[in-house]
Amino acid sequence: xxxxxxxxxxxxRLVLFSDAVFAIAxxxxxIEIHPPEHWTSVGELFFLMGPKLAAYAxxxxxxxxYWVSHRRLFERIARANGMLDALNFITLGLVxxxxxxxxxxWEQEAGRAFPVYVxxxxxxxxxxxxxxxxxxxIGKLVKPIRPLLATYVLVRVALLPGLMCGLSFFSLVHPWxxxxxxxxxxxxxxxxxxxxxxxAPQDAA
Amino acid sequence: xxxxxxxxxxxxRLVLFSDAVFAIAxxxxxIEIHPPEHWTSVGELFFLMGPKLAAYAxxxxxxxxYWVSHRRLFERIARANGMLDALNFITLGLVxxxxxxxxxxWEQEAGRAFPVYVxxxxxxxxxxxxxxxxxxxIGKLVKPIRPLLATYVLVRVALLPGLMCGLSFFSLVHPWxxxxxxxxxxxxxxxxxxxxxxxAPQDAA
Amino acid sequence: xxxxxxxxxxxxRLVLFSDAVFAIAxxxxxIEIHPPEHWTSVGELFFLMGPKLAAYAxxxxxxxxYWVSHRRLFERIARANGMLDALNFITLGLVxxxxxxxxxxWEQEAGRAFPVYVxxxxxxxxxxxxxxxxxxxIGKLVKPIRPLLATYVLVRVALLPGLMCGLSFFSLVHPWxxxxxxxxxxxxxxxxxxxxxxxAPQDAA
Amino acid sequence: xxxxxxxxxxxxRLVLFSDAVFAIAxxxxxIEIHPPEHWTSVGELFFLMGPKLAAYAxxxxxxxxYWVSHRRLFERIARANGMLDALNFITLGLVxxxxxxxxxxWEQEAGRAFPVYVxxxxxxxxxxxxxxxxxxxIGKLVKPIRPLLATYVLVRVALLPGLMCGLSFFSLVHPWxxxxxxxxxxxxxxxxxxxxxxxAPQDAA
Numbered sequence: 001x002x003x004x005x006x007x008x009x010x011x012x013r014l015v016l017f018s019d020a021v022f023a024i025a026x027x028x029x030x031i032e033i034h035p036p037e038h039w040t041s042v043g044e045l046f047f048l049m050g051p052k053l054a055a056y057a058x059x060x061x062x063x064x065x066y067w068v069s070h071r072r073l074f075e076r077i078a079r080a081n082g083m084l085d086a087l088n089f090i091t092l093g094l095v096x097x098x099x100x101x102x103x104x105x106w107e108q109e110a111g112r113a114f115p116v117y118v119x120x121x122x123x124x125x126x127x128x129x130x131x132x133x134x135x136x137x138i139g140k141l142v143k144p145i146r147p148l149l150a151t152y153v154l155v156r157v158a159l160l161p162g163l164m165c166g167l168s169f170f171s172l173v174h175p176w177x178x179x180x181x182x183x184x185x186x187x188x189x190x191x192x193x194x195x196x197x198x199x200a201p202q203d204a205a
Numbered sequence: 206x207x208x209x210x211x212x213x214x215x216x217x218r219l220v221l222f223s224d225a226v227f228a229i230a231x232x233x234x235x236i237e238i239h240p241p242e243h244w245t246s247v248g249e250l251f252f253l254m255g256p257k258l259a260a261y262a263x264x265x266x267x268x269x270x271y272w273v274s275h276r277r278l279f280e281r282i283a284r285a286n287g288m289l290d291a292l293n294f295i296t297l298g299l300v301x302x303x304x305x306x307x308x309x310x311w312e313q314e315a316g317r318a319f320p321v322y323v324x325x326x327x328x329x330x331x332x333x334x335x336x337x338x339x340x341x342x343i344g345k346l347v348k349p350i351r352p353l354l355a356t357y358v359l360v361r362v363a364l365l366p367g368l369m370c371g372l373s374f375f376s377l378v379h380p381w382x383x384x385x386x387x388x389x390x391x392x393x394x395x396x397x398x399x400x401x402x403x404x405a406p407q408d409a410a
Numbered sequence: 411x412x413x414x415x416x417x418x419x420x421x422x423r424l425v426l427f428s429d430a431v432f433a434i435a436x437x438x439x440x441i442e443i444h445p446p447e448h449w450t451s452v453g454e455l456f457f458l459m460g461p462k463l464a465a466y467a468x469x470x471x472x473x474x475x476y477w478v479s480h481r482r483l484f485e486r487i488a489r490a491n492g493m494l495d496a497l498n499f500i501t502l503g504l505v506x507x508x509x510x511x512x513x514x515x516w517e518q519e520a521g522r523a524f525p526v527y528v529x530x531x532x533x534x535x536x537x538x539x540x541x542x543x544x545x546x547x548i549g550k551l552v553k554p555i556r557p558l559l560a561t562y563v564l565v566r567v568a569l570l571p572g573l574m575c576g577l578s579f580f581s582l583v584h585p586w587x588x589x590x591x592x593x594x595x596x597x598x599x600x601x602x603x604x605x606x607x608x609x610a611p612q613d614a615a
Numbered sequence: 616x617x618x619x620x621x622x623x624x625x626x627x628r629l630v631l632f633s634d635a636v637f638a639i640a641x642x643x644x645x646i647e648i649h650p651p652e653h654w655t656s657v658g659e660l661f662f663l664m665g666p667k668l669a670a671y672a673x674x675x676x677x678x679x680x681y682w683v684s685h686r687r688l689f690e691r692i693a694r695a696n697g698m699l700d701a702l703n704f705i706t707l708g709l710v711x712x713x714x715x716x717x718x719x720x721w722e723q724e725a726g727r728a729f730p731v732y733v734x735x736x737x738x739x740x741x742x743x744x745x746x747x748x749x750x751x752x753i754g755k756l757v758k759p760i761r762p763l764l765a766t767y768v769l770v771r772v773a774l775l776p777g778l779m780c781g782l783s784f785f786s787l788v789h790p791w792x793x794x795x796x797x798x799x800x801x802x803x804x805x806x807x808x809x810x811x812x813x814x815a816p817q818d819a820a
Contacts, residue, residue, distance in 0.1 A: 082683065444715070449727075477632065
């Protein structure tokens, strides 16, 4: 009982700490954006700041999506240990690099920065996937869950955001990418719903 | 029961996360203010820093007012879902732009920055209004409330702060604007009190 | 009952929000300190960075002391209202200016920055005093407390930190100031202990 | 009873405040890293940013390790007092200097910055050791614990991270340092396990 409560306190502090890092990283995204030195009309202002605001919006969405993923994963986790701390720190360390990645995105006119940015976004997903894989299959830190559902969560968390981010940039050039993205998201959602429905009786028990 | 508790945990993390973003944005308002390189008297110091400190005070009040609005809205909300997350992120994404908006305010001597700033402030209100409108009328996420009161809250949250901010700047040039503002705030408060009094019996039940 | 719980939630969010602002302000104190461009020995490094590190240590202590004051005041407060929100925002708005005040302190060689900095520190105390005075005597937001003790708390919170900060700088030039400071702190502590002892029976009841 | 609850509230706010400072410091580590102005390939980008990213990773690990130490210490602490506040502020004040220390690390090509950085890291450990020593042996603020275990915790917290950090840099030049480090960590872990096993019956009682 005392152990369970201590584990709860550990998990609680870990979640609060992660929330704080997510919140700080998301708010710092705008800190390096400064107004242009000269502008004569609102139109010109937005023209000059457009790339920065677009990069800001993209990274805000990325951190938002990963915060939601992180919240959902940790709803399924029952307790923490030192290894979970360490894996969570890797995720946070990559999230805290997103303000830098955002700057990279708007400073380069050429498309060279895109793959670097997409790689960073994908790595956050992979690190979250590692965290979940460890918690579900090795550390046994999660609430009761069917292996198939746990595997589905792993795949979705680890791959989906990076894939979506990469495909978004790809689709700016090749519009048929949007169709591919819709197909992937749709079939993953369908698969997920089927797996969760089958899993429900046992998980609820 | 378990669902209710999970919904509570979700709402709880959402509120804490929002508070953190508000707190960081409000504290970052001053981060780009630096002392002038040369000053010989306290009077000169304040003369040189006056516009920046004024812009800081205005934005501090704006974030403060929206934090209070956010807190009041979420006191009426009983649970969260993914859509509420997304709408809340839009609000936070606009709040996190206020340090940039503040910089815009003090770097431009001309009044060109005012409408941009007021638009940003008004957009935060609109996004909060959308969030509340969704929570109250579509997502059914709120504690029992009469539709009339919910509508009043929507109007007040969505329009009042932007209107007040715009009228404040307007009144610096046209002093009769202050009277208009007092009339709007006063009649809204009166209407609100009447609606809340009528609503009280049912809501308390 | 429901009102009391809502008041608790309000107070709870207010305290968490304030803690976040204090934490951010205290951590941002160091953000504008950068290493010198050239240094050849550790001694030279510390000689070059000395004034900045000293200013950092002073402001860290100031925020720390005010955080402790804030925590103690709010231990005596039972519920929050809109006015308390507003007064608390004034305190936070001044605290968030301390990174700027710290920069002022190290950029000026002459003593001209000292009075500005001390004024800022003293204003935080005054604003906390206003908050407490309102909560204890006007808004009746505090747990049961004897008026004499409430007045003592008001005086100590509003005046002591500013006085100590001012006297510290004064004493760097006039060493007998340290004696004066010790006398003030000592007699205030003595008075406080006597008042609290007399107040104890009633407050405990 | 009321005292115990107030002490809990104090400890709770202290822990939350510390978590916030740790989270802000760890997220600010990357804030001074900016992309290079010119780069033609991803390889060149990483070559140019390598030292900064390496310094970022090291400091992220250092803050992470100290956050875990802090969390573990405070799991053993039962209540707070003013002295614990003060000692904790010293720890936080040193942690908040790590972004500056990290900058020092990457701006100096020569090894002169290493000892300064290691000293800062070691000082954080010493300050945490002081905090624990005070809480366990003087202030009697901890949950029941055997003196031998308390002493072991003191030694581990105060010395291990600084030693490991110093040895890591040392081992980059003298590879046999890694062996020394493994030996120290291993024997400390062994000693710790033996002490905790012996201590368990009494502590559990």
